[in-house]
Amino acid sequence: MGTDTQGVVDAAVHPRMLTSQQIYDYLRQPYSGLVYNSPNRFFHPTPTGIPPFGEWLEQSRPDGEVVTTSAGTYTAREPGSVPARTHEYLRANGVSQAVLNPTLRGLVPAADQGSAICSAYNEWQAATWLQDESDGLRFLGTIRVNPMDPEGAVAEIERWADHPRMVQVGVPLESHHPYGQRYYLAIWKAAVAHGLPVAVKAEGGVGVEYFPTMTGMPRTHIEFSALHRDRFFFHLASFIAEGTFDRFPDLRIVFADGGFDMLTPAMWRMDMDWPITRTEVPWVKQVPSDYLRQHVRFVTNRLEGPPDSEPETVVEWARRTDAAHLLVYGSGYPVWSSARPDQILPALDDEDRDRILWGNAHELYASRLAATR
Amino acid sequence: MTSSHSVRSTPTSHVVGRVDDLPPGSSTFVPVGKFGVGVYNVGGEFRAVTNYCPHRGGPLCVGRRYPVIEPSEPYQFEVSGEDEILKCPWHGWEFDLRDGVSEVGTKRIRMHRVRVEDGLVILEGV
Secondary structure (H helix, E strand, O other): OOHHHHOEEEEEEOOOOOOOOHHHHOOOOOHHHOOOOOOOOOOOOOOOOOOOOOOEOHHHOOOOOEEEEOOEEEEOOOOOOOHHHHHHHHHHOOEEEEEEOOOOOOOOOOHHHHHHHHHHHHHHHHHOHHHOEEOOEEEEEEEEOOOOOHHHHHHHHHHHOOOOOEEEEEEEOOOOOOOOOHHHHHHHHHHHHOOOOEEEEOOOOOOOOOOOEOOEOOOOHHHHHHHHHHHHHHHHHHHHHOOHHHHOOOOOEEEOOOOHHHHHHHHHHHHHHHHHHHHHOOOOOOOHHHHHHHHEEEEOOOOOOOOOOOHHHHHHHHHHOOHHHHEEOOOOOOEOOOOOHHHOOOOOOHHHHHHHHHHHHHHHOHHHHHHHO | OOOOOOOOOEOOEEEEEEHHHOOOOOEEEEOOOOOOEEEEEEOOEEEEEEOOOOOOOOOHHHOOEEEEEEOOOOOOOEEEEEEEEEEOOOOOOEEEOOOOEEOOOOOEOOEEOEEEEOOEEEEEOO
8 A cells, every 4th residue: 555556646736727818718608708807816915926926836837838729729828727737746746646626716796607607617627637648647627616506506517427537516615605504405416416525615816705704804815824714614514503414414525725724623612512502403413523524524735733843743633633534635736835745744654644645535536536447 | 398198208318299289391399419409290200300410510400391302304393292301501401301311412410219109209319
């Protein structure tokens, strides 16, 4: 057993379109005639600070590459948009399979346009990156759906569910209601019906979503970076309290952008409150934290948890938080804070690291991965 | 206590009252032991409970009685019984008066034997 033979699974790679105009190849009227302000809609200046793309790893920045797609030929402009550069990064990490989850930059006011944008990104994935078959490295896709339009989201899932490379449904972290609420039930039902996990991903943009903190818009990047992932827990608490996991025993939720470091203390609170409030939610039949192993995974992030300089604390905290079962490695490439496998909990033993680097992902995507072989 | 009966309180048994005065759903409180004991008529059977919540030590017998809210499907409420649950006034922990076990987890309230003799309710062992 080991990553040498198995290959790392990278559960969070964020492919980007070659230019800000490429999306129009995949939009139809009337949406191809509407302005869509993407893809650099992000207002908290990132610390790498290399303009104009400081939000992204410098090695992901195109250098005049020309890429031909079935829809046209482009000179790549956007960081993270050149598959060959992504290959290079992933190969150096020993990755054999990478789950693509594009960044859509948050909600737009018109729900139908939002759904059209999701469709466009799905078509683009299928027509470009998912066609990419290179030695020992396989891309898998995410069916992006618009949570503001559950009916459209279900239709989009049905449209792509049989695609052999689509392995999960994707929704943004920045929704207008907590995800356990009944507004969304049809989306989760469709995902479960097709054996697709649901990835909840921070879009890091400012569309028409709510403020990234409960007290308003933070002024600085450090506040945004440190705190915006707290919203994962609002969704998780909602999934548990609303009985979504009891309703759908096979529903799997992947929180795909860090936030794991606050999970355990937050669950302590929920576990403490459950005996007192059980009569409010009699459908919650287990201690809240008991739902985690069955239903919830978190993608790794190197900007959290105890510092690696304290390996004993790292190991102890990983044990207490069930990290070996709940974490799934994802680099986050090409975001500036992308993490290589060797940067993920180096203090853990090989067995636990193997679970995080590929074992848990194989369990999560097992049925889909088997179908793609 | 009424003196027309032959039963008397002893150091370890206490005449709580007349059965006729404690119909189903009613309760009374006996100031004995360290915390006092609540005596409840649950569907015709008597239960005696130490006035101490095993969660955080709250005065359990100040709490109200509720029907059982059963585990159910999402968004459904299934209510059964009438007054089998005693809920602590401090943090809302629920205990089933029939067996003394908490509705969540395995906490257990301290219960005492109650017998009925000669039309009287008698609390024992406190």
